[in-house]
Amino acid sequence: MLPKNWNDITLEQYVAVYKTLDEQPTTPEAQLDLLIKRTCLLTNKEPDWVEDNCTMQDLEKMVEFLKQPLPTKLITRFSFNGNYYRVGLDPTKYDAGRYMSVMNQLKDNRIENLHKVIFQICRQVDWKGKTVEVDLS
Secondary structure (H helix, E strand, O other): OOOOHHHHHHHHHHHHHHOOOOOOOHHHHHHHHHHHHHHHHHHHHHHHHHHHOHHHHHHHHHHHHHHHHOOOOOEEEEEEEEEEEEEOOOOOOOOOOHHHHHHHHHHOOOOHHHHHHHHHHEEEOOEEEOOOOOOOE
């Protein structure tokens, strides 16, 4: 139910929680409300469900979880739904259209467009590591 590390969090959940990190409540009630809000975002549950089913120990675990630093190891190869992908980290090897697309996504709003940036810099590869041309239709 509750995430144990950052690998259990989706990109959508991370973006939602990231937006709340600058909030600084001053009263204990406001701090509890913010913690419940973040727990709802990380578990995809309603606030009523979180209040009814989570104990104070669970909420304390969420506080500790949110204090954990994000992973810093960069993953350059991964599989998703049975397909293999490679992250292109060297922008000098991008063609002009791909480079401009990535730069435009980074220019507007980095956090909101994070999923678009990942789509732009990742390429599907076969088991040998050769790029697969994807049928866009």
